[in-house]
Amino acid sequence: MSRVSEKAPTGVLDDLELYTRLYRQMLLIRGFEDLVQSLFLKGEIYGTTHLYSGQEAIATGVASLLEDRDRVAATYRGHGHALALGVDPQKLLDEMLGRESGINGGRAGSMNVNSLDDRLIGSFGIVGGSIAAATGAALALKRTSGGVAVAYFGDGAMNQGYVFECLNFCRVLKLPLVLLCENNGYGEYTSFRSVTAGEIRGRAEAMDVPAETIDGMSVWTVREAAARALAHARAGDGPAFIEAITYRFVGHSRSDPGAYRPEGELDEWKARDPIVLLRAQLEADGIDAGRLDDVARETSEQLDRMRAAGLAAPFPTALESKEFKD
Ligand SMILES: Cc1ncc(C[n+]2csc(CCOP(=O)(O)OP(=O)(O)O)c2C)c(N)n1
Ligand SMILES: [Mg+2]
Numbered sequence: 001m002s003r004v005s006e007k008a009p010t011g012v013l014d015d016l017e018l019y020t021r022l023y024r025q026m027l028l029i030r031g032f033e034d035l036v037q038s039l040f041l042k043g044e045i046y047g048t049t050h051l052y053s054g055q056e057a058i059a060t061g062v063a064s065l066l067e068d069r070d071r072v073a074a075t076y077r078g079h080g081h082a083l084a085l086g087v088d089p090q091k092l093l094d095e096m097l098g099r100e101s102g103i104n105g106g107r108a109g110s111m112n113v114n115s116l117d118d119r120l121i122g123s124f125g126i127v128g129g130s131i132a133a134a135t136g137a138a139l140a141l142k143r144t145s146g147g148v149a150v151a152y153f154g155d156g157a158m159n160q161g162y163v164f165e166c167l168n169f170c171r172v173l174k175l176p177l178v179l180l181c182e183n184n185g186y187g188e189y190t191s192f193r194s195v196t197a198g199e200i201r202g203r204a205e206a207m208d209v210p211a212e213t214i215d216g217m218s219v220w221t222v223r224e225a226a227a228r229a230l231a232h233a234r235a236g237d238g239p240a241f242i243e244a245i246t247y248r249f250v251g252h253s254r255s256d257p258g259a260y261r262p263e264g265e266l267d268e269w270k271a272r273d274p275i276v277l278l279r280a281q282l283e284a285d286g287i288d289a290g291r292l293d294d295v296a297r298e299t300s301e302q303l304d305r306m307r308a309a310g311l312a313a314p315f316p317t318a319l320e321s322k323e324f325k326d
Helices: 016-041 056-063 079-085 089-096 129-143 155-159 161-172 200-205 219-234 265-270 274-284 289-312 321-325
Strands: 071-075 120-124 149-154 177-183 211-215 240-245
Touching: 016 056, 016 079, 016 089, 016 219, 016 274, 016 289, 056 079, 056 149, 056 177, 056 219, 056 274, 071 079, 071 129, 079 089, 079 120, 089 289, 120 129, 129 149, 129 161, 129 177, 149 155, 155 177, 155 200, 161 200, 177 200, 177 219, 200 211, 200 240, 211 219, 219 240, 219 274, 274 289
Parallel strands: 071 120, 071 149, 149 177, 177 240, 211 240
Antiparallel strands: none
16 A cells, blocks of 8 residues: 655544544455455456445545434445445445345345445435435435435536436525535546536535535545535535545446556555555554554454355345235
8 A cells, every 4th residue: 555655744633533443444445345346356246346445535534423313325336335334344245245144135236235224225326316315315304303315426427417406406495415526537437527517516506505625535624524514404504515536546347447547647646545644644643553553454354254254145045926926
């Protein structure tokens, strides 16, 4: 893993125990994605996968501020969102492997995971679909239990027409929605800049929705911005928008080697790896390096155990035709 070149200042993190837990969380997401990729290449995972590697600070930072009554809509790049919300990592891996013990009985696979017990109302394969689903959730929450709906989506979603219908609807009705745009610079193999006019943030501002653009590689920056956006939505003031600038360290999906990226771009972003940044900050603020090494070792051992258990788990039995009729 690359090292950050600049020296971290001291006294940045307000709660070192919390951020040590978030460090563990981010390592788990990264390790989970590495494991999924290796199992996919071995033919153990069918279909396709879209990995979250590089974007961990966003799901981790936002989820650390959510309440039990909140709801989240994720994308097909949603393993990290699910793990950050507390979905059992073993059940999530079993789902990837198509096993009965998967969080959705092995029938959702990588792209369609949901877990209502963990507040995850769905992972959506339609670009921008998470925003439509979260708009419905925000309406329901406002009418019933309270709480905020969060929609994660990519930069590509900002060129989908219905996204603006949702934004307008939420603003007019002052629905409690936080829109979290994970701008990783690409939609599939196309650079975001080549297909997007103007600034993403400005599109939300045009509808009188407060919006900010932030560094999506810094988990504490994400937390600060998410706290502002959630407070706005919880106060009944309507939606709030965050554009988090980030980068995916892997291809769009499956075996995409990312050959369309300019030379050196990946390395530049890896120098700002969100996990390396957090570790450097934790050490600068006084957490012992040995303790962080222990967290990394424990997480790696956890993933080894998960891999063995997942591969040993039974596949679902075929549905009886009667079940289809009912
Ligand atoms: C409505 C719709 N159009 C096109 C696609 C095909 N598609 C799948 S992923 C993707 C790129 C989306 O990019 P972005 O929103 O930036 O998300 P990222 O994959 O970068 O996380 C496209 C065009 C789709 N799934 N849904
Ligand atoms: Mg993108």
